Amino acid sequence: MRCGSAGSGREQALSEVIGFVLIIGIVMAAFSLYLVYGVPLQGRENEINHMNDVQDQFIAYKINVDSLWTNHQTGLAISTSFPLGTAGQTAQGSTSIIPILQPVGSSGSLAINQRTTTPEIFTISSTSYISNTSAATSVGPISIPTTQTYSNAPSSLLINLSTPNAFWNITSTGGTPGSVAITGSGWNVSVNVTPDISDCLIASSSNLNNVNVTYQSSCYGSDITVTVMKNGVTTLNRAVVYSNINPNTPYSINLLDAAYGLQSTITYPATMTFSTIGTPPLTSPTVTTQYAYKAQSNYTYSVPLGAIEYSASNNYWIPQSYYTQMGGVFLSQIDGITYKLPPEIIFVNNGNGNITVNIIVIAYDPANSGAIGGTSPAQVSTSLDSNSGSLPYAPVSPNTWNASINITTPDPNAATMWANYLNSAANQTGGIPTTYYTVGTVTNGSYIQLNGINDGNPHITLQVAAANLSANVQSAGSS
Template sequence: MKTFQSEDGLSEVIGFILLIGLLVVFLAVYQTYTVPVQGRDTEIDHMNEIKNTFTAYKISLDSLWVNEREGTMLSTTLDMGTGGGYSQGGFGNIGFLTPISSGGSVGVNQRNETITVTVGSNIDGVRTLADFNPGALEYQSNNYYWIDQNYYYQLGGVFLEQNSGSTVRVMPPLTIARYGTDEGYTAKVDFTIIRLNGGELISGTGPVRVETNLNNGGIIESPDYVGITNVTITVGSDNPKTLLMWKNLFEDSLARYGIPSEWYDPLTISDEKVSLNVIGAQVNGTSLGVYANIIRTNYTTTLQTVATDIQ
């Protein structure tokens, strides 16, 4: 004789399994699509904050040497990471419901550029005003969801470096303009050579404090006088993207005030260097020379980690 048992318990088990399956599918879709979008947006916002921090840093350092505030300490804080999801699953760095926190590094004088500035004169020949590594404050990102970007402050400018190339975010204090004389117009070069001293590197996800001292209030290396026959600014680097960026920077500086091509030598990149040689105007076969105002100023920059869990 057959007996029939209730299947209510079996239905509940199947329903529970289906709910678990739907939950797993939902979490998989959320982790696959939503979490990366959130992480991407967070890292983009963080990189914009880094850009703003470097821009403010440049403006603050300029104010120190302009106002000759020698010995004044400038302090700013920079967040190396996004501070995203700190609770992670049991599979290493696989985020669960929140994006993985990205990190980065901040370094002083970790780059390999050089700056050389010379002036030729009918009075005392060729004079070298600078020939050294200018130093740099640099942030290198370690992003999970967005392209890595490196921002750095160097020679009074803010630059962005990434896989696609390098570009200028804020121009350094270099101006090439027209200058009127009794004989006619010629070129005038205003350039502040800023050097960062120090050498540190900190990596992580937390904040880091950047402290900078002005060592001198600005040394005028070349006053305004017509005896200068040429001014040469040379940037050296083993990175072709950096050299191309400086070539474009020089071209932009010349085009800003419409400097004629006869007033400077053609810009070329060779031997890991790019040079701008300004020779000024010629009137009836006579050179009017170049007016120049070259200032050199020095800073010392140090890094300090910042505690974030003080009670």
């Protein structure tokens, strides 16, 4: 019996040990499962959230740069902070007190002008009218009434007129103030001498119940106004250009002033009929055409674009890089490059083979270079250089026969992305038929060639501005 009792005691002790070992095994299994699945899942979520934060910072940076350019704030520096890594800072929960149960924090690097081994270059070449005020030419003045055909868009189209008498003298003799009427295809304009007696009245009062109105001496009471109609709809009605005009004094009105909205309406070649209205007529009204530009073939502008790029050293999520270039925000990863915000190249189909292309070439000074890595935030300081501004394409519409836009890059993924964007922006967004352009990739980049209608006349309106930036990167909080 004693032997049996002793054996039973040993069995009970052994069962307790086995039970404890089983509990330890279960705990270790749960611990291992958490390490294998839970920690990587948490690390993946942290890194995805961090990359979303980086994307938001690049979008904020792009908005700040746009503000610099739009407001022409040369020499004014803006600063944007970028978080370089997670560094476990987003890990939370009761397990955070045990380091091994937290995901390993990732790091990153922020660099300027180091995206590729050789610079990525933007080039635009065209056959265009280029502004040349030193060689400006004028045609006229030509007496009105007349009919004129303009093969090319003028820089300005001046209606020159004067009145032979004061307004009061005209009305007292039974006459009416004069007008010049200009008629084109689908539009017409009248430049009018408009009576306005309010120009000559002066109101004065000693109290609210006693108001005296007197006539101002040496006042003629007439304005020059402009009325514009497009396709039978009045778009501008008696807009005052000159107030209280003097008789026998010449005045000029530029019909192509942007305020009248005719530049985008008139297509060339254009035939215009000029006529006069009023008895007695205006004093020998005339029209003068001015051309402050000349045609230039193969006019070329080329600049290294540069970029600001963030590269993440992710431990649990796919390797990703964000960068800003040409005003766009791009995401680069193993399977290619896509844009989160499009670059500053916009195409518009104006119909009848007429195309408008608006480009802002945002480029970083190639002399700027730097990189910073780690887990702490980094700061980018950026300023707009004083040599920024519009390129000398003539401010007439259309101003270009053909244009070629090329992006040179050693990165084949970037070349593919640029070709896809140019095609999408031209055709899907801009509505330009594919018969008016070709797009593709070459060994060292991508391109789009714009032609419009090949009838010997310009059909492309090209508007290009250069926004040259200087930038540097430093640790946040450093001087």
